[in-house]
Amino acid sequence: MARKRDKRRVGKEQLALAVRKNFNxxxxxxxxxxxxxxxxxxxxxKSFRVRFAPMKPR
Known part of the structure; x- marks a missing residue:
């Protein structure tokens, strides 16, 4: 049986706290x-390369 919608959601503050604790x-x-x-x-x-545009001569 599925939970009610308000019981499924995690609050923004609770999620931010969990992320901060994990990061710290x-x-x-x-x-x-x-x-x-x-x-x-x-x-x-080798497929990951940072490419820059050639510099123009001054």
Whole structure:
């Protein structure tokens, strides 16, 4: 049996609190993130490339 509509919904404040707790609970080492990103971009994922428009001569 399905719950009533008002019982199914999660409030905006409750959802924001859960997201904030999850985000604050995950420890991130910035150096490791940068190294992992550079490794991923250079070595593993050749299809991911950042392309810039060529610079115009002055």
């Amino acid at each position: 609970g995950s420890a991130v080492n910035e150096n490791e993130v940068v190294v992992d990103l550079l490794y991923k971009v250079r070595a593993q994922d």
